[in-house]
Amino acid sequence: xxxxxxxxxxxxxxxxxxxxxxxxxxxxxxxxxxxxxxxxxxxxxxxxxxxxxxxxxxxxxxxxxxxxxxxxxxxxxxxxxxxxxxxx
Numbered sequence: 208x209x210x211x212x213x214x215x216x217x218x219x220x221x222x223x224x225x226x227x228x229x230x231x232x233x234x235x236x237x238x239x240x241x242x243x244x245x246x247x248x249x250x251x252x253x254x255x256x257x258x259x260x261x262x263x264x265x266x267x268x269x270x271x272x273x274x275x276x277x278x279x280x281x282x283x284x285x286x287x288x289x290x291x292x293x294x295x
Contacts, residue, residue: 220254228253231274238281241288249277 231249234242256269 220257224254224257227270228257230270231277234277234281238285241284242281245277245281245284249273 229246229250231253232243232246234246236242238245252273253270256266256273259266261269
């Protein structure tokens with residue numbers, strides 16, 4: 208007998224979900240390595256959100272908020288790096 212968790216693991220995630228979940232990877236364009244790491248982390252979290260039991264609208268809102276948190280974290284880290292290494 209197949210359990211629900213095993214069935215969920217074997218299901219393929221649709222390509223459009225990867226596209227929607229991966230929008231924080233935009234951070235790579237101007238965020239470099241730090242932006243890529245935060246974008247990748249947000250992508251993984253967004254995939255977990257997609258597979259959760261939330262309603263569709265809550266999944267969309269959580270996806271957007273996750274990306275916004277990644278962008279905010281990048282902004283804070285970039286400011287800290289600039290203040291540390293490039294004091295004028």
